[in-house]
Amino acid sequence: MVKICCIGAGYVGGPTMAVIALKCPHIEVAVVDISVPRITAWNSDQLPIYEPGLEDIVKQCRGKNLFFSTDVEQHVREADIVFVSVNTPTKTTGLGAGKAADLTYWESAARMIADVSVSDKIVVEKSTVPVKTAEAIEKILMHNSKGIKFQILSNPEFLAEGTAITDLFNPDRVLIGGRETPEGFKAVQTLKEVYANWVPEGQIITTNLWSAELSKLAANAFLAQRISSVNAMSALCESTGADVTQVSYAVGTDSRIGPKFLNASVGFGGSCFQKDILNLVYICQCNGLPEVAEYWKQVIKINDYQKNRFVNRIVSSMFNTVSNKKVAILGFAFKKDTGDTRETPAIDVCKGLLGDKAQISIYDPQVTEDQIQRDLSMKKFDWDHPLHLQPMSPTTVKQVSVTWDAYEATKGAHAVCVLTEWDEFKSLDFQKIFDNMQKPAFIFDGRNIMDVNKLREIGFIVYSIGKPLDAWLKDMPAFI
Numbered sequence: 001m002v003k004i005c006c007i008g009a010g011y012v013g014g015p016t017m018a019v020i021a022l023k024c025p026h027i028e029v030a031v032v033d034i035s036v037p038r039i040t041a042w043n044s045d046q047l048p049i050y051e052p053g054l055e056d057i058v059k060q061c062r063g064k065n066l067f068f069s070t071d072v073e074q075h076v077r078e079a080d081i082v083f084v085s086v087n088t089p090t091k092t093t094g095l096g097a098g099k100a101a102d103l104t105y106w107e108s109a110a111r112m113i114a115d116v117s118v119s120d121k122i123v124v125e126k127s128t129v130p131v132k133t134a135e136a137i138e139k140i141l142m143h144n145s146k147g148i149k150f151q152i153l154s155n156p157e158f159l160a161e162g163t164a165i166t167d168l169f170n171p172d173r174v175l176i177g178g179r180e181t182p183e184g185f186k187a188v189q190t191l192k193e194v195y196a197n198w199v200p201e202g203q204i205i206t207t208n209l210w211s212a213e214l215s216k217l218a219a220n221a222f223l224a225q226r227i228s229s230v231n232a233m234s235a236l237c238e239s240t241g242a243d244v245t246q247v248s249y250a251v252g253t254d255s256r257i258g259p260k261f262l263n264a265s266v267g268f269g270g271s272c273f274q275k276d277i278l279n280l281v282y283i284c285q286c287n288g289l290p291e292v293a294e295y296w297k298q299v300i301k302i303n304d305y306q307k308n309r310f311v312n313r314i315v316s317s318m319f320n321t322v323s324n325k326k327v328a329i330l331g332f333a334f335k336k337d338t339g340d341t342r343e344t345p346a347i348d349v350c351k352g353l354l355g356d357k358a359q360i361s362i363y364d365p366q367v368t369e370d371q372i373q374r375d376l377s378m379k380k381f382d383w384d385h386p387l388h389l390q391p392m393s394p395t396t397v398k399q400v401s402v403t404w405d406a407y408e409a410t411k412g413a414h415a416v417c418v419l420t421e422w423d424e425f426k427s428l429d430f431q432k433i434f435d436n437m438q439k440p441a442f443i444f445d446g447r448n449i450m451d452v453n454k455l456r457e458i459g460f461i462v463y464s465i466g467k468p469l470d471a472w473l474k475d476m477p478a479f480i
């Protein structure tokens, strides 16, 4: 039986390996991690991550051909194929701080593979890494002096959170990069055969190592660029009376552009876009391409601008101060159908409002109070390290309360901000919410999911991203 081991039981390692186990009953899959609580959770009824459809698959395969373990070395030693899906955070100190990828966890995994292996292996880069990482990893693995042969493949993951299982079941493509040598081609073929158990052959793209590594960074940069483009337009829409939803639709019906990923929002979040673009910017700088670096940097600048613009709009609309005013936040996760808060725009919006001394009351159906408090007190980029290495937050932010009920969060509030597009927010009883709020009652919709006309009929002052402003907001322009 072919044995696969995946180092890193996170948002990528967990779902990806669960789907491989489901689709390949003849393969034994072990997912290993240094984090004991994470592995304990994977082996329990309360999985460490929320992802629609995941629990069913884990229940079907766990204990049969899918195993979760902290015995990293044993499973690596026994495996034929080792996926590495560990954190690749942005460096916070030293050379390239704030931009370059920190490969500490990757390097330590590679050294461990070299140390414990007693047979030839295929090592697969699943983490998103800077282009040319495979070369560095190869050097580490080849220095084991035991005569063991390693083939490095790049197999970046394109799943999006919230839809990870459907993305894995029906990927647009699977990308496998390898060395262009007979051994490299053979390794590519071996991995291709794993995916071919459920992915049509035409959708499995094979390239050289560097193309595969760079394609992942490029794909995320292109996706994030679309959001920054539409968000930049949203600012212009507000100034001109155009409606960004109509503009997006009109633009997206051009088959060369396409309709997806053109929703204006409070800004993109998630663990990948910002980190990967910063990494791309750094690589361009290192390769003497400052103009290219500047070009991609602008995608992040517009995203920061959009988050600031949203906060400024809230404060300026409410008589230029939110000091001691209760502001309800509906949604803290970076998108719906996940409990993930990494780089969520909600952190920046809350910090902006706290800077103006607001009292914040937060409700999210999947995010715990502990997580929110940690997010609001953690330093930039600290979140992207294994859990047990993250700084604990002994102090809680006092002006923040977290509830398990949207009505409780909004009771007595001056304003409601919608920061995640959870479906349940659309069916809330807004008359009831309005009745229990201070007047004038404001709604700032950072996701454009609200029925604006209905809310205005109830009596709310409503701000939606990139939509014609109502009279109140026009009279109180937001200055950046």
Ligand SMILES: NC(=O)c1ccc[n+]([C@@H]2O[C@H](COP(=O)([O-])OP(=O)(O)OC[C@H]3O[C@@H](n4cnc5c(N)ncnc54)[C@H](O)[C@@H]3O)[C@@H](O)[C@H]2O)c1
Binding pocket: 007, 008, 009, 010, 011, 012, 013, 032, 033, 034, 035, 038, 072, 085, 086, 087, 088, 105, 106, 108, 109, 126, 127, 128, 129, 157, 158, 159, 160, 161, 271, 272, 384, 385, 386, 387
């Ligand atoms: N989250 C996504 O949607 C997504 C999608 C595509 C690619 N990626 C990339 O995949 C990689 C992993 O992302 P993630 O979201 O799964 O991260 P994660 O933080 O959820 O999981 C990473 C796991 O690796 C473990 N780990 C770190 N070092 C280890 C070591 N030496 N040995 C054993 N375990 C170790 C950590 O404890 C953690 O549980 C990153 O490079 C990310 O950029 C993420």
Ligand SMILES: O=c1ccn([C@@H]2O[C@H](COP(=O)(O)OP(=O)(O)O[C@H]3O[C@H](CO)[C@@H](O)[C@H](O)[C@H]3O)[C@@H](O)[C@H]2O)c(=O)[nH]1
Binding pocket: 128, 157, 158, 159, 160, 161, 162, 220, 223, 227, 260, 261, 262, 263, 264, 265, 266, 267, 268, 269, 270, 271, 272, 273, 334, 335
């Ligand atoms: O039209 C849109 C689409 C998305 N977003 C926001 O963009 C962020 C990212 O969303 P999404 O891309 O759906 O989720 P991720 O899980 O971050 O997935 C991205 O990042 C992953 C990690 O690299 C890649 O694997 C995926 O292909 C890529 O879509 C979220 O805050 C969304 O709310 C918008 O504001 N407008």
